[in-house]
Amino acid sequence: MIAPAFRVLRPVSGWSVAGALILAAALLAGVSLGETPFGFVMVLKVLANNLWGAGYSVDPIDAGILWSYRLPRTLVAAACGAGLALSGVVLQALVRNALADPYLLGVSAGAGTGAVAVTVMGLGAGMIGMSAGAFAGAALSFALVVLLARAAGGGSAQLVLAGIAGSQLFNALTSFLITKSANAEQARGIMYWLLGNLSGVRWPDVTLAVPAAGGGLVICLCLVRAMDAFAFGTSSAASLGIAVRRVQIALIGATTLMTAAMVSLVGSIGFVGLVIPHAMRFLVGPRHGRLVPASALAGAVFLIGADITSRVLIPGQVVPIGVVTALVGAPGFALILIRNRRRV
Amino acid sequence: MLQAHDIGWSAGGRRIVDGVTLDILPGETFGVVGPNGSGKSSLLRLLSGLLPCAEGHVSLDGQRLTHLSRRDIAQRIAFVEQMADTSEALSVRDAVELGRTPWLSALKPFGADDTAIVSEALAAVEMTRMQDRRWATLSGGERQRVHIARALAQRPQLLMLDEPTNHLDIHHQLTLLRLISRLPVTVVMALHDLNQAMACDRLGVMDAGRLVACGPPGEVLTPERLAAVFRVHATSLRDPADNALLFRFHCLEDC
Ligand SMILES: Nc1ncnc2c1ncn2[C@@H]1O[C@H](COP(=O)(O)OP(=O)(O)OP(=O)(O)O)[C@@H](O)[C@H]1O
Ligand SMILES: [Mg+2]
Numbered sequence: 329m330i331a332p333a334f335r336v337l338r339p340v341s342g343w344s345v346a347g348a349l350i351l352a353a354a355l356l357a358g359v360s361l362g363e364t365p366f367g368f369v370m371v372l373k374v375l376a377n378n379l380w381g382a383g384y385s386v387d388p389i390d391a392g393i394l395w396s397y398r399l400p401r402t403l404v405a406a407a408c409g410a411g412l413a414l415s416g417v418v419l420q421a422l423v424r425n426a427l428a429d430p431y432l433l434g435v436s437a438g439a440g441t442g443a444v445a446v447t448v449m450g451l452g453a454g455m456i457g458m459s460a461g462a463f464a465g466a467a468l469s470f471a472l473v474v475l476l477a478r479a480a481g482g483g484s485a486q487l488v489l490a491g492i493a494g495s496q497l498f499n500a501l502t503s504f505l506i507t508k509s510a511n512a513e514q515a516r517g518i519m520y521w522l523l524g525n526l527s528g529v530r531w532p533d534v535t536l537a538v539p540a541a542g543g544g545l546v547i548c549l550c551l552v553r554a555m556d557a558f559a560f561g562t563s564s565a566a567s568l569g570i571a572v573r574r575v576q577i578a579l580i581g582a583t584t585l586m587t588a589a590m591v592s593l594v595g596s597i598g599f600v601g602l603v604i605p606h607a608m609r610f611l612v613g614p615r616h617g618r619l620v621p622a623s624a625l626a627g628a629v630f631l632i633g634a635d636i637t638s639r640v641l642i643p644g645q646v647v648p649i650g651v652v653t654a655l656v657g658a659p660g661f662a663l664i665l666i667r668n669r670r671r672v
Numbered sequence: 673m674l675q676a677h678d679i680g681w682s683a684g685g686r687r688i689v690d691g692v693t694l695d696i697l698p699g700e701t702f703g704v705v706g707p708n709g710s711g712k713s714s715l716l717r718l719l720s721g722l723l724p725c726a727e728g729h730v731s732l733d734g735q736r737l738t739h740l741s742r743r744d745i746a747q748r749i750a751f752v753e754q755m756a757d758t759s760e761a762l763s764v765r766d767a768v769e770l771g772r773t774p775w776l777s778a779l780k781p782f783g784a785d786d787t788a789i790v791s792e793a794l795a796a797v798e799m800t801r802m803q804d805r806r807w808a809t810l811s812g813g814e815r816q817r818v819h820i821a822r823a824l825a826q827r828p829q830l831l832m833l834d835e836p837t838n839h840l841d842i843h844h845q846l847t848l849l850r851l852i853s854r855l856p857v858t859v860v861m862a863l864h865d866l867n868q869a870m871a872c873d874r875l876g877v878m879d880a881g882r883l884v885a886c887g888p889p890g891e892v893l894t895p896e897r898l899a900a901v902f903r904v905h906a907t908s909l910r911d912p913a914d915n916a917l918l919f920r921f922h923c924l925e926d927c
Contacts, residue, residue, distance in 0.1 A: 569746025569774030
């Protein structure tokens with residue numbers, strides 16, 4: 329029992345230590361950098377004070393900013409980045425199309441509509457209500473997109489086209505809901521939030537984002553071999569012993585949950601689900617045993633970086649994080665496309 | 673070992689496979705022949721459980737396929753599809769390693785024995801030298817050989833091959849058929865080359881979804897049947913080297 333467990337862990341452990349260190353460094357950077365930068369010592373002191381009451385003397389206002397705003401915001405950024413990148417990996421494996429990601433397949437748009445519907449119509453209460461609405465919207469839009477793709481012949485190009493139609497429909501529905509039901513103040517807030525925004529993030533959001541990303545990661549890690557087996561299509565996966573339906577449901581469920589949680593917290597952030605998995609395929613190869621953890625880590629680090637950039641880019645103003653990811657993501661994606669082409 | 677009881681499947685309002693009853697014996701090489709669209713691939717998919725039977729049922733060693741898990745089936749039956757492609761930048765070795773999937777679990781990760789099985793499968797189809805090549809850079813025949821290596825790495829008791837000699841040059845066609853005949857496994861394969869089909873232990877002839885004949889090749893491939901099912905006129909010749917029977921085909925219109 330112990331020997332095989334050890335065999336599983338041995339090759340993994342070196343990399344996971346390295347990954348944890350990179351993530352810790354990124355988190356530390358995310359907490360200390362910003363409009364008012366804090367020294368690392370100060371950050372560590374505040375963390376020690378709050379985690380085990382170390383009792384270092386620090387400026388209470390700075391400590392408050394650091395602990396109540398910066399840290400939850402950075403943690404949520406990390407969870408969102410990991411969740412969105414994982415969603416991209418999963419959808420690309422299942423759909424066997426390099427373009428699949430929650431943004432393009434309309435999942436994010438549906439989640440946005442659900443969250444906005446809950447907000448403007450006053451259904452449910454607070455964060456949980458919004459996340460539930462986002463989940464319902466995400467699941468509904470994904471189901472619609474899949475049905476439309478089936479009706480159109482069922483290929484993966486059809487799925488992407490159906491996803492584009494779905495995104496347009498749900499984005500229009502969102503705008504319609506806003507114009508119809510929201511007052512000017514609400515409308516401005518929602519529009520800003522839809523572009524992707526981490527400014528409002530507090531500790532309660534962390535308790536949704538981190539378990540969602542962590543849970544999604546665990547599900548993906550359990551199914552890495554199944555995702556590999558999808559490389560030659562579903563019937564090839566079935567002939568390799570994969571329970572295709574069950575795996576699809578588990579993976580799509582995990583993706584929808586992660587996307588819904590992230591969209592309800594920070595709005596829809598594009599490009600992470602598309603660019604990060606491609607960049608990681610380039611670095612660690614197409615096998616999911618490495619691709620899944622690498623993408624989760626890179627997504628987390630990337631979004632922390634984007635959040636820092638969004639805070640320091642224009643002094644005195646926060647650029648929506650969705651704008652930053654697209655500004656970096658679009659050229660990055662172009663680069664990947666060109667380099668991939670040359671390799672083939 | 674594998675029994676089909678009156679199985680049928682329809683699609684698009686047409687009977688694609690119609691009332692096929694078949695008993696595959698342990699260790700035999702069973703060939704399925706028939707014109708394009710006669711339902712060979714569909715029959716193989718039904719027999720391997722990849723398609724659920726609309727009518728009838730298939731049993732493997734006495735157990736119905738529908739009662740077995742995909743993993744159980746995959747440990748016993750390997751299937752090489754007619755056309756399976758990927759856009760992932762997998763290497764040849766990666767693709768063959770997929771064959772070990774049904775044997776791996778959280779407690780039994782990919783180990784040295786799996787590596788050895790994969791290397792052996794690569795050697796069997798003469799792809800060892802190309803094991804690091806990317807999928808996209810392979811020729812059609814090389815891809816076909818990798819698929820076969822993947823099926824071999826699955827270490828099945830029953831190998832199902834849908835037109836395995838497709839895309840292969842004559843050397844690799846002959847080596848593949850020799851390899852298959854020497855493997856200690858049961859083989860069910862769809863074939864188009866009737867001369868190659870003559871080397872099977874038994875043949876099934878499909879025509880418009882029905883199994884119209886089943887038995888030893890010499891009894892099944894009669895001139896009348898070749899004319900009725902394949903719409904060709906066949907003359908047979910004897911190879912002076914080993915006295916084996918060969919077919920030569922002509923268009924019916926020319927006779
Ligand atoms: N999903 C489907 N929907 C509708 N028709 C189908 C479907 N699958 C197969 N068919 C039809 O069923 C018939 C048999 O197909 P199948 O692939 O089994 O033929 P085959 O004997 O393998 O032919 P080939 O020699 O060309 O490989 C064909 O006419 C095909 O068009
Ligand atoms: Mg066929």
